[in-house]
Amino acid sequence: MSTTTLTHDEAHHHEAPKGWRRWLFSTNHKDIGTLYLLFALIMLFLGGASAMLIRMELFQPGIQFLDPDLYNNLVTNHALIMIFGAVMPAAAGLANWMIPMMIGAPDMALPRMNNLSFWVLPAAATMLILSFVVPFFPGGGTQINTGWTIYPPLSVQVGMSMDFLIFAIHLLGISSVLASINIIVTLLNMRAPGMTLMTMPMFCWTWLVTAFLLILVVPVLAGGVTMLLFDRHFGTSFFDAAGGGDPVLFQHLFWFFGHPEVYILLLPSIGVLSHVIPAFSRKPLFGYKSMVGAMLAVATIGMVVWAHHQYTIGMSLGAVTYFMIGTILISIPVGLMVFNFIATMWRGSMTFETPMLFAVGIVLMFTFGGLSGVMLAVVPADMQYHDSMFVVAHFHYVLMPGAVFGLFAGVFYWLPKWTGHMYDEKLGKIFFWTNVIGFNITFFPQHFLGLAGMPRRIVDYNMMFTEFNVVSSIGAMIFGLSHLLLLYIVIKTIRGGKKAESRAWEGAKGLEWELDSPPAFHTWTVAPQIK
Amino acid sequence: MVLRANQNSDADEAVLIIQPNRNLTWNQSKWLFLFFAFSIGLVGTYFYSLGAWLVLPFAGLEIAIVGIAIYCQSCCAHSQQVISIDETHVRIRDNQNVPAEKCFHKAWLKIIQNQDPKGWYPSRLLIGSHGEYIEIGKNLVEEEREMLANNLRSAIEGA
Numbered sequence: 001m002s003t004t005t006l007t008h009d010e011a012h013h014h015e016a017p018k019g020w021r022r023w024l025f026s027t028n029h030k031d032i033g034t035l036y037l038l039f040a041l042i043m044l045f046l047g048g049a050s051a052m053l054i055r056m057e058l059f060q061p062g063i064q065f066l067d068p069d070l071y072n073n074l075v076t077n078h079a080l081i082m083i084f085g086a087v088m089p090a091a092a093g094l095a096n097w098m099i100p101m102m103i104g105a106p107d108m109a110l111p112r113m114n115n116l117s118f119w120v121l122p123a124a125a126t127m128l129i130l131s132f133v134v135p136f137f138p139g140g141g142t143q144i145n146t147g148w149t150i151y152p153p154l155s156v157q158v159g160m161s162m163d164f165l166i167f168a169i170h171l172l173g174i175s176s177v178l179a180s181i182n183i184i185v186t187l188l189n190m191r192a193p194g195m196t197l198m199t200m201p202m203f204c205w206t207w208l209v210t211a212f213l214l215i216l217v218v219p220v221l222a223g224g225v226t227m228l229l230f231d232r233h234f235g236t237s238f239f240d241a242a243g244g245g246d247p248v249l250f251q252h253l254f255w256f257f258g259h260p261e262v263y264i265l266l267l268p269s270i271g272v273l274s275h276v277i278p279a280f281s282r283k284p285l286f287g288y289k290s291m292v293g294a295m296l297a298v299a300t301i302g303m304v305v306w307a308h309h310q311y312t313i314g315m316s317l318g319a320v321t322y323f324m325i326g327t328i329l330i331s332i333p334v335g336l337m338v339f340n341f342i343a344t345m346w347r348g349s350m351t352f353e354t355p356m357l358f359a360v361g362i363v364l365m366f367t368f369g370g371l372s373g374v375m376l377a378v379v380p381a382d383m384q385y386h387d388s389m390f391v392v393a394h395f396h397y398v399l400m401p402g403a404v405f406g407l408f409a410g411v412f413y414w415l416p417k418w419t420g421h422m423y424d425e426k427l428g429k430i431f432f433w434t435n436v437i438g439f440n441i442t443f444f445p446q447h448f449l450g451l452a453g454m455p456r457r458i459v460d461y462n463m464m465f466t467e468f469n470v471v472s473s474i475g476a477m478i479f480g481l482s483h484l485l486l487l488y489i490v491i492k493t494i495r496g497g498k499k500a501e502s503r504a505w506e507g508a509k510g511l512e513w514e515l516d517s518p519p520a521f522h523t524w525t526v527a528p529q530i531k
Numbered sequence: 532m533v534l535r536a537n538q539n540s541d542a543d544e545a546v547l548i549i550q551p552n553r554n555l556t557w558n559q560s561k562w563l564f565l566f567f568a569f570s571i572g573l574v575g576t577y578f579y580s581l582g583a584w585l586v587l588p589f590a591g592l593e594i595a596i597v598g599i600a601i602y603c604q605s606c607c608a609h610s611q612q613v614i615s616i617d618e619t620h621v622r623i624r625d626n627q628n629v630p631a632e633k634c635f636h637k638a639w640l641k642i643i644q645n646q647d648p649k650g651w652y653p654s655r656l657l658i659g660s661h662g663e664y665i666e667i668g669k670n671l672v673e674e675e676r677e678m679l680a681n682n683l684r685s686a687i688e689g690a
Contacts, residue, residue, distance in 0.1 A: 105552075106672075109600075110600060110603070110604060177596065178596075181597055181600045185600055185601060185604045188555055189553055189555045189560075189605070189608055190552065190553070191554050215567065215571065217574075218589075218593070219571065219574070219586055219592075220574060220589075222589040223578065223583055223586030223587070223588075223589050223590075224583065224585075226585050226589070227583060238582070238583070249581060249583060252581065253583055253586070522672075525673075525674070526672065526675060527552040
């Protein structure tokens, strides 16, 4: 056993640090959560700006101001920025802020790793943005016109911007894996005494499953893009049929990651809903155990049905049938979750504050997106819908309500806890309605465009599609601009407003509501005892 | 962090156990790691069999990171100091790395709570005598450390 002299040689900060060092060297889960959320907000506006450009181009048939390659570059960057830059970091921000407070832990299990997993993100985002910008410079090569799926052989032929993208994906993967490991270790080892896995808040459960999914699928994507890099620069032929390779192999690698990624984006929002709906229905969540079971089923089945994105590549009948049945099976546990949310609301004393409005909107619109997903799961139908605007409409109906609106619900639900101020409820409701109406005007007509045969990822379209495209573009402007109101509400709430109580919402339950609003820099330094 | 105090009245000995809060035993941590290693390994092997052998190094790297993370956290979570106070002696057993025990005679014992003058760092609780001191309650928060110091003083005076 070591003995010591009476000096101070240990470096443990207990006071809140000040200035830029507070953020750069932060190991505090709340600060890192704030950094994640801020980063996600910036990326949301970047990704949103590219979406607005896409819709402006599609406002009229013919080529307006974007050449076809640039249009596809924007499509690629919009998807990657939104998925990896906005939605995943925002969900990680909520996790960082809420998980330790919800389970009664003083911080994340590995705080330094937490810092690293965030600070890798800006580097990744820089690489991602460079992949878009580089082609504009002399010698920068061709634009990334592959879409976010970066399928070879096209991705092997693209200029150096693809290399930036590959390294950006690697960095994003490192960040995700580190964050996931941290979350898993925190949830499994740092719960307050008396809190079992089956009494853990549902948001924590959703993140446990999400983190596990991420850990399983990220190495596959990392391997896939590295093979792509090797094909591009080191003379290998993993995906080159002329050299004995198989371009379809990349599709399997990509979608083994890409399909569970959908659940990675969705599940944290399902977790948010599991808190928001009971709080504003003033009832406990209906079917906690079935909810956990459904989530595990979604994750398990979701891992093994990736090839439904590849029906048109010419798989064997047996394989196609398997992937079709598996995909349709997912609708059962997802339906169970939706049923549980509706059953929670049933005969509850419901009030419709902004988080609840988003929650109800999600239940309606996500179900709608799920139904068009069942249509796409059916092979003969998918053969018709494949690569049409119907697919664009479908995944936006799944991901916007299922992931983004869920995060909005979470932000409005926990904003009083984070800032210590109530947000402006009237503005919150205006934001909800403009956002939801704008969203539906944008994407609902795209179902009809797809069914009528308009292909996606093409800068021009036939005259017959003009009307619905005009409507869709007007909707996109409303939808996009409505997010400025979100920014205003958040800034206004941070700067002041009505003081929030510890339990900001009457029906809110959970350890996080036992803490002050805003919580102290260090919380749950003494673990609470759960009875 | 958790501070537990047990009183063994038969042996006339006060025992204080200082350990962080934890949910997993070492055995459960090992099973957790094996579960991750198996799952990631299975995915890596499947894609290796399809010809995508470059997935394997990434899978291996990830298994290593998961292992290190679980190990580090478990080591930290299983650190423990047991302070036994009997009629004449105070024994401090440290189970952090290599288990070790130190014994001090109560008559000479000093308990010093050393505050950082600038308030930048947490205080340090030192126990010992004759110039030989051991830091205890390193992983406690300030209030708990204060409480531990008071408990120790009263236990030593009262025993």
